[in-house]
Amino acid sequence: MNSSHPFLDIPPGGGPHRRRPRGAVRSLTAVAAVAALALGGAYAAGLGPFESDTGPDPEAVAAARAFLADWAAGRLPQAAARTTGPDRAEQVLASFTTGLDLGTPRLMAGEPEESGAGDGTLTVPFTAKMPVTGLGTWTYASELPLRKQKDGAWKVEWTRSLVHPRLSGTEKFRLEREETAPVEATDRSGETLSAATHPLLTPVLAQLAEGGGGPRGAVLLVDRETGEVLRTEASFGGRGTGKGDKPVRTTLHAGWQSAAERALARAGGKNAALVALRIDDGEILAVANAPASGFNRAVSGTYAPGSTWKIVTSGALLLKGAVAPDDVVDCPRYQTVGKRFQNVETSAHPGATFREAFTESCNTAFIGLRGRLGEGELGDVAKQYFGVGQTWHVGVPSYDGSVPVPRDATEKAASMIGQGRVQANPLIMASVTATAVSGTFHQPTLVRGAEDTTDTTPLPPEVAHRLRALMRATVTEGTARVLAGLPGDIGAKTGTAEVSDDRDNNGWMVAHRGNVAVACVVEEGVTGAGSAGPVIRALLSAVPDS
Structure with missing residues (x-):
């Protein structure tokens, strides 16, 4: 599995660009699977104290959620140990997925219910979302019975049917493709x-x-x-x-597609994806995925977009007049909001203007502006002006982005720089770039005649003008200088997105020239300029007439 699996919604931990030194060399697949499982289960199962002072015993609820977290994270021995039948539980939990080709599950606990039988039992319903590789998500509901043990501890009363209500000693599940x-x-x-x-x-x-x-x-x-x-x-x-x-007649351009595939070879064999689309109508010119044997990560993947998301954040700030390009916003090395955030290589730019904070991709400056946006305002702007989070009908299954309302100050700080629970992919970020520079969202399409149910508002001309100027300055004097010298009035934004402590950061770059917007992500690319930058440069060098 890969951490960009389309059903993961787990925010990375730590600071926005920070990672620990890597240990012994491991396969990318193994590292991704462990990171995804370890983070995914705990968050999706909703770990945390039961806040009510009345009702079911908080320790019982915690036991149920801990079981779901261990199960979701693949920690089957630990999950089984939380039941009244650990040996049988571990065997059933392991065999349940055999042949089903399931990815990392999302197990979401509901409100606990007391049985009313006076026998010391409690029931916690839960929803299971099981991603079936290459097909979709199998969603169903079940419930966990819990019983208080003689030692006072709560355990899940083991029964095969809690895994799925129809799983039994005589019936099982089979996947057919x-x-x-x-x-x-x-x-x-x-x-x-x-x-x-x-x-x-x-x-x-x-x-x-x-x-x-x-x-x-x-x-x-x-x-x-x-x-x-x-x-x-x-x-x-x-x-x-x-x-x-x-x-099937597509909107793709064979020349652009070939150039995109050659350019993606610059990713050095890493998992990567690239999208190029027309700015004036959203028609997709190229979609390239590496490896070819993988899934359509360019359109269906879910990634933290990192600092490329500052295009949307800047749009939100500019829309309400919360900042102007020449305003001094400062850019310290660190910014602490529940945890310490930092800039790439802990750089600092004292007395920086907002324009400089954008071009140098200063995380701490953007985080420092978080109080100028309402709690859900970033997500509202992303949806209303950029179409992110609305339902897109591209012509193939797509993931259309998510910008949840932050649950706390730390998550709000992370969302300002495209981390936390903000999720996107190259298709979304190519579209964001096209919208920013033109002022108008056009639903991306791969097949002409696709239904369009989106409803957006154009950006004010002054906002679009300022976003174009910021992206252009990022090429001429900022972190996207790798594109400087190419023909055309190119604008761009780099991004470096943290994944986990034991994996290198993902590298991002978005760019536009003429009527084309492009976006590229390179998994474990370390930095956007160093990994996605050469890919975008190779593409734009091959198609100078864009």
């Missing part, structure tokens, strides 16, 4: 696109199968002995458009 023929697709001019000619388009072509319905499959309840299918628990994938053997 429906094979779909490779899709035939063409670019905007009718040129054929295939995995052979454009290998980094492979994940997209798989989703275009059956006219955008994508891969199909189902989770089935079957008899353990006979294998007889008893019912369908969850089904995935659309029925297609009935176009038969007709190729």
Whole structure:
């Protein structure tokens, strides 16, 4: 698994650009899985004290949530130890996922309920969201029975059905995938696109199968002995458009796609993704994913966008007149809001203007401005002006971003710099860039004629003008100087997003030139300028007429 799995919503820990020295060399997949599991389970299960002074015993609720956290994080021995039947519990929890191809689950506890039977039992309902690789999310509800033990400790009363209400000694689950023929697709001019000619388009072509319905499959309840299918628990994938053997006409440009794939080779073999789209209508020109055998991380991935998100934060501040480019905002080495945030390489820029804070990507300056935005204002601006968090109909399954209302001051500080629970991907950030420089959001599309249900407000011309100027200055005198010297009036923003203490930071860069906006993320790229920067430069060098 990878930490950018589309169903993870876990904020990274620590400061925005801080990481500890790496230990012994481990595979990227293993590190990503451990980091995702360790963080994902605890947060998704909703760990924390039970705040009410009345009602169910807080220790019982804590026991239930700790069980869910361990289960979600893959700590099965620890989860089993919290039950009344640890040996059997560990065996069932491990075998439940066999053959189902599940990713990291999200297990969300509900409000506890007292049984009313006077037998010392308590029930905690929970919702399980199980991501089925390449298909979608299997969501169901179950509940945890808890009983107080003789020693006073609360434990989960073990029963197989708590894992899923229909799991039993005679019934289990099986995943079946429906094979779909490779899709035939063409670019905007009718040129054929295939995995052979454009290998980094492979994940997209798989989703275009059956006219955008994508891969199909189902989770089935079957008899353990006979294998007889008893019912369908969850089904995935659309029925297609009935176009038969007709190729799918896309908005892609074969030349841009080829250039994007060559440019992504500059990522040095790391997991990476890139999107290029037209600014005036949102039509996608190129989508490249590395490795080709992975999922469509460019469109479906969930990443902290890091400092590229400062485009949206700046837009929010400028919209309400909370800051002007020449205002002095200062940029100290550190800013403490519940925890210590810092700048890349702990740099400081005393007396910096807001313009300099943007071009030098000063985290502490932006965090220092958090009080000038309301608690949910950043998310409101992202949705209303940039379309982030609305439902997009791209033509393939997409993740359309999330900017939750911060739960505390620390999370608000993190959201100002694209960390915390702010989630995006290259498609979203390419669209954010296009919206910032044009002033108008256009739903990104991969297939012409896609439905558009978005509803946004154009940015005031002065705000768009100032955002363009800030991005241009970032190229001429700031952190995006790697693009300086290329032809055209290029604007850009770099980003470095923390993932976890034992993984290098993800590197980001967004840029625009002419009528095209691009965005690139390189997992464990360390810095945006150093990893995504060469990719974007290679792309823009190959297509100088953009």
